[in-house]
Amino acid sequence: MEFARHVAIILRKDLRSELRSKEAINASLSFALVILLLFNFAFDPSADETREMTGGLLWIVFAFAGTLILNRSFVRELPNDCLDGLIAAPISSAALFLGKAGANFVLVMAVELISLPIFGIFYNVRWAQQAWSLLLVLALTTWGLTVIGTIFSALTVNLRIRELMLPILVYPIMIPALLGAMEVTGPLIAGKALDGDLLTWVRLLVAFDIIFTALSVSLIDTVLVG
Amino acid sequence: MPAAVECAGVWKFYGDFPALRDISFEVPEGRCLALIGRNGAGKTTLLRILGGFSRPGRGEARILGSSPRETQARRRIGYLGHGISIYDELSALENLRLFAEMYGLRDANAAATGWLERTGLSHVKDGLVREFSRGMRQRLAVARAFLHGPTVLLLDEPFTALDDRAIALLQSLLADALREGSTIVMSTHQLREALELATDVALIQRGSVAHRGPRTAEMLADPGWLYRQYAEG
Numbered sequence: 001m002e003f004a005r006h007v008a009i010i011l012r013k014d015l016r017s018e019l020r021s022k023e024a025i026n027a028s029l030s031f032a033l034v035i036l037l038l039f040n041f042a043f044d045p046s047a048d049e050t051r052e053m054t055g056g057l058l059w060i061v062f063a064f065a066g067t068l069i070l071n072r073s074f075v076r077e078l079p080n081d082c083l084d085g086l087i088a089a090p091i092s093s094a095a096l097f098l099g100k101a102g103a104n105f106v107l108v109m110a111v112e113l114i115s116l117p118i119f120g121i122f123y124n125v126r127w128a129q130q131a132w133s134l135l136l137v138l139a140l141t142t143w144g145l146t147v148i149g150t151i152f153s154a155l156t157v158n159l160r161i162r163e164l165m166l167p168i169l170v171y172p173i174m175i176p177a178l179l180g181a182m183e184v185t186g187p188l189i190a191g192k193a194l195d196g197d198l199l200t201w202v203r204l205l206v207a208f209d210i211i212f213t214a215l216s217v218s219l220i221d222t223v224l225v226g
Numbered sequence: 227m228p229a230a231v232e233c234a235g236v237w238k239f240y241g242d243f244p245a246l247r248d249i250s251f252e253v254p255e256g257r258c259l260a261l262i263g264r265n266g267a268g269k270t271t272l273l274r275i276l277g278g279f280s281r282p283g284r285g286e287a288r289i290l291g292s293s294p295r296e297t298q299a300r301r302r303i304g305y306l307g308h309g310i311s312i313y314d315e316l317s318a319l320e321n322l323r324l325f326a327e328m329y330g331l332r333d334a335n336a337a338a339t340g341w342l343e344r345t346g347l348s349h350v351k352d353g354l355v356r357e358f359s360r361g362m363r364q365r366l367a368v369a370r371a372f373l374h375g376p377t378v379l380l381l382d383e384p385f386t387a388l389d390d391r392a393i394a395l396l397q398s399l400l401a402d403a404l405r406e407g408s409t410i411v412m413s414t415h416q417l418r419e420a421l422e423l424a425t426d427v428a429l430i431q432r433g434s435v436a437h438r439g440p441r442t443a444e445m446l447a448d449p450g451w452l453y454r455q456y457a458e459g
Binding site: 009079226 | 277278279280281295297298300301303305307308309310311312313314315316320324325327328329330354363370
């Protein structure tokens with residue numbers, strides 16, 4: 001119970017800070033929209049090949065836009081040595097991590113949910129035919145991305161080249177989850193139901209999330225305190 | 227009864243360089259230890275280990291009998307470091323309420339409001355910290371460190387860069403804390419302010435304890451006396 005309360009305190013604090021400054025969300029959303037627009041020029045939206053690539057296109061945009069939010073997660077704690085205040089407080093590092101990952105999840109999901117309708121307009125796609133299944137895939141993949149992004153944000157926070165290091169560390173580890181998300185998202189946008197082979201990919205996403213959440217929670221204290 | 231603060235054979239290495247070398251001391255409850263020493267002597271490293279921000283390479287640090295990383299120890303530690311650990315984009319009240327909630331205070335709002343009054347900041351309680359003057363931010367940091375009623379205070383150069391009002395506030399809070407039986411370990415270069423409050427003094431030189439003992443009349447009369455005794459003056 002106390003653990004959940006601590007997670008909620010950190011989540012609320014990070015969301016409030018971000019909504020006041022809007023630094024990460026503005027950058028991430030602008031980036032996502034610009035890339036969607038550029039892809040629209042680069043690929044003929046009416047071509048069948050492009051429609052087959054929609055899952056890949058979307059997840060490239062979401063992964064790049066997401067890291068802009070994830071980068072800020074622990075950087076937000078640098079001014080005034082705020083991270084010291086959190087480490088000194090009687091909350092577990094796991095609660096601190098899950099609170100931050102939760103806030104990142106909300107922010108990245110917000111960017112994705114705003115980008116989706118715009119993607120639908122640019123590519124003339126009825127993306128909401130399997131809206132609940134699509135939401136499930138978005139949530140599972142985004143949780144994997146935020147968990148890995150948050151732990152590496154903690155690991156790289158004191159590096160001068162952290163903006164460069166975070167994507168270099170995050171994307172290779174994200175390959176299985178991104179691959180699964182790309183394989184499922186395209187058919188879902190095309191209106192195919194979530195069954196058969198697609199469910200196998202969803203199971204992979206669930207397994208990925210469980211493994212990396214458990215690993216991150218068990219490592220975060222070492223990452224923060226040494 | 228365990229000592230309030232205890233270091234047993236603490237070493238800390240940065241690469242191959244030993245920043246702390248076999249530090250051992252105890253601070254009984256209700257005492258105030260002033261850690262003095264030149265820049266780079268290892269005072270901040272030692273305080274960060276006691277505060278649970280970093281782990282010793284060898285040896286053990288204990289606060290009230292527990293590891294500093296244990297929740298029960300952290301509940302009883304108040305830490306004031308080089309940074310103020312206050313969020314610029316939150317208001318003064320939101321900042322203190324955040325820490326009150328993290329420390330599990332029953333009425334976080336009342337505790338935060340009380341400390342804003344005590345530090346003379348209640349008139350700006352809803353103002354964002356990024357709009358505060360330096361002195362106001364420092365007073366808010368003091369409130370943040372004392373908010374949860376800590377019984378062990380770890381202070382890293384607490385008087386540095388404070389304005390007169392904040393120094394007076396901090397001195398009165400520390401004197402109250404000592405009267406109430408709290409234990410204080412502070413590193414400082416402001417020898418006069420620190421020695422007035424300290425019951426004990428430790429001189430740290432190149433990562434080792436060169437002197438450890440009660441504060442004496444000579445130290446109070448001549449704050450540089452101890453440095454000269456150990457040929458650092």
